[in-house]
Amino acid sequence: MLRIWGRITSINVRKAVWTAQELGLAFERIDAGGAFGIVKTPEYMALNPNSVIPTLVDGDFVLWESNVIVRYLCAKHSMGNLYPSDLQERFDAERWMDWQQTTFSPAGRDAFWQSIRVAEAERDHKKIENSVAATEPLLDRLEAHLSKHPFMACGRLTMADIPLACEIHRWFGLNISTKKWPHIEAWYAKIFARPASTGVFTLPLA
Template sequence: MLKIWGRMSSINVKKVVWTAQELGLDLQRTEAGGLFGLVKTPDYMALNPNSLVPVIEDDSFVLWESNVIVRYLCARHSSGDMYPTDLRERFDAERWMDWQQTTLNPASRPGFWQLVRTPPEQRDAALIAESNAAVEALMAMLDTHLAQRSFMVGERFTVADIPVACEVHRWFGLPQPRQGRPHLERWYDILCARQASKGVLDLALS
């Protein structure tokens, strides 16, 4: 049984749970992080000295860092399908996974924190506007990219779609107007219809 530590309000935990569900893995999830605490305890820090979620334990193998966990699970259980074996296709997928962490997430995080986790009277309108402008430009790029393909790296669902979709889910859920992106929205609707995304992309933000 795959053991996962982390709360479902975490975008990074969402990635791992969705991946495990796509792969049909038997999993046990333990609430951790945020209001659930646990991450500063000695037992948890023995699993992840960073005190962050998620962490998995796969038999005796412990792994942290969400996108690495997604890669590992897909490489182990879906090599050649969700995790491409062709090197160019694989690294195209990994490129988009890294882009989610290094470009899209840093742009979207300030707006998310201000609009969802900051009381209205304490919000910084300038910070929200700056974050929104950065994200809208990236969403426009994604929309253009998806105008030419069904999924992030072509005509089939791969490891690349999960992290990017979790980030888009968070952006779409923010309580504010956003520009329409028909190709991005078409792709997102397809992913929301996947059975394995239930309990991930249908959760409200928190």
């Protein structure tokens, strides 16, 4: 059976779990990381030498890096749909996935970490302020894109929507921005309404 190692409160694990659920795949999720530990054990490090989550085990094949796991599952089980078969459409989706990981996520990391992982008395509010200042222009960019497109790529749900929806779920959960992004909110509402998102977007941030 397909196995996904990682606690569901992790944004990166949520990407993998939602993908598997969207594809209707049977899988087992095994808690690891955070309070569950495990990731520093020799057994886990034999699967993932980075000691992070998630890790996917598909038979004898082991894969890590969350966006790569999303790509792999979509390519294997949804070629031409979640995983675009047209080369230009595929790389349109790919670039948004990379943008989430290399641009959007780093910008918002301090706001998330200080607001959720750091005790209130110890929070560095300047880091939160700087993180919000870095993230809001990126949300403006995403808003502009979604004002012209129903989904991130191809005019339909694809693998590109999965990492970004997980990122938006985390950002909106912080409730620290005063601006509104109606097109992002409308797109996210469509995502949230999908049955496959059950158990992914209904849990608190941690």
